Amino acid sequence: MDIRQLGANLQEVRDRKPLVHNITNVVVTNFTANGLLALGASPVMAYARQEVAEIAGIAGALVLNIGTLNEVEVEAMKLAGRAANERGVPVVLDPVGAGASAYRTETARSLLDELDIAIVRGNAAEAANLIGRDWTIRGVDAGAGGGDVAELARQAALKLGCVVAITGETDYVSDGRRTAAVRGGDALLTRVTGAGCLLSSVIGAYAAVVPDPLEAAVAALAAYSAAAELAAARAGKQGPGSFQIAFLDLLWSVSPSDVERLGKVEVVEG
Numbered sequence: 251m252d253i254r255q256l257g258a259n260l261q262e263v264r265d266r267k268p269l270v271h272n273i274t275n276v277v278v279t280n281f282t283a284n285g286l287l288a289l290g291a292s293p294v295m296a297y298a299r300q301e302v303a304e305i306a307g308i309a310g311a312l313v314l315n316i317g318t319l320n321e322v323e324v325e326a327m328k329l330a331g332r333a334a335n336e337r338g339v340p341v342v343l344d345p346v347g348a349g350a351s352a353y354r355t356e357t358a359r360s361l362l363d364e365l366d367i368a369i370v371r372g373n374a375a376e377a378a379n380l381i382g383r384d385w386t387i388r389g390v391d392a393g394a395g396g397g398d399v400a401e402l403a404r405q406a407a408l409k410l411g412c413v414v415a416i417t418g419e420t421d422y423v424s425d426g427r428r429t430a431a432v433r434g435g436d437a438l439l440t441r442v443t444g445a446g447c448l449l450s451s452v453i454g455a456y457a458a459v460v461p462d463p464l465e466a467a468v469a470a471l472a473a474y475s476a477a478a479e480l481a482a483a484r485a486g487k488q489g490p491g492s493f494q495i496a497f498l499d500l501l502w503s504v505s506p507s508d509v510e511r512l513g514k515v516e517v518v519e520g
């Protein structure tokens with residue numbers, strides 16, 4: 251994999267301003283739209299079954315997030331996903347809370363069965379639950395689990411047939427053959443709701459402009475971590491509220507050379 255393109259890929263997102271169609275949860279909608287705008291992408295939230303196919307079909311990427319799912323929304327996700335697949339628009343899935351309820355787990359699995367998903371982004375518990383491995387989960391947070399997360403990412407990628415990005419203190423991304431670790435970021439991200447959800451949409455923005463979904467995910471994670479580190483240095487002492495604002499500012503101002511300088515990407519395999 252080419253991990254020398256981290257800065258160039260950020261520039262590509264800013265130059266091309268991809269339209270990212272999000273069907274996401276009610277908690278993170280505004281933060282996701284603002285984060286994508288700050289980064290330089292173009293967000294749209296659209297949920298009605300009358301329009302989702304049309305919008306997904308012209309988007310650069312489609313992001314499906316089951317954080318506050320319901321029957322009507324899941325139907326819209328499938329309509330949007332099919333249209334995206336027909337047009338070659340990459341689809342990112344955030345399986346929020348997979349394992350926390352049977353409905354969430356089954357819905358995430360049915361989206362993976364029925365659609366061609368390019369990238370799954372979740373925490374370790376969600377990824378483990380998706381492939382039927384034991385991992386405790388409470389609500390939408392990861393919970394303790396332990397185990398080899400790089401190996402979990404590799405196995406999940408093989409089993410689900412797509413790129414899997416598992417985030418936490420260290421992020422691991424795998425397509426089953428190649429696996430990378432992305433370190434850095436800041437623990438304050440876990441004190442801001444939707445930091446993971448926005449990240450999934452940022453991965454969508456990268457997938458819209460970077461053809462290899464593994465490289466897209468790695469570059470997105472590196473930029474996100476760099477922005478978080480710079481935001482923590484600027485406002486971290488004041489707490490999560492100030493950090494959240496600083497983080498949005500840094501998604502706007504983090505430069506390709508910051509990402510090259512701060513990016514801690516290690517190829518684990520491949």
Ligand SMILES: Nc1ncnc2c1ncn2[C@@H]1O[C@H](COP(=O)(O)OP(=O)(O)OP(=O)(O)O)[C@@H](O)[C@H]1O
Binds near residue numbers: 373419
């Ligand atoms: N301890 C940590 N130190 C540094 N960065 C972290 C830490 N934990 C998580 N992160 C970063 O936080 C971001 C969100 O990842 P996380 O795994 O917390 O998502 P999540 O559990 O889906 O979050 P949410 O459901 O609240 O949106 C990622 O960029 C990840 O690298």
Ligand SMILES: Cc1ncsc1CCO
Binds near residue numbers: 278318443447
């Ligand atoms: C808190 C919460 N509950 C459902 S989705 C969500 C946002 C973080 O995923």
Ligand SMILES: [Mg+2]
Binds near residue numbers: 446
């Ligand atoms: Mg999450």
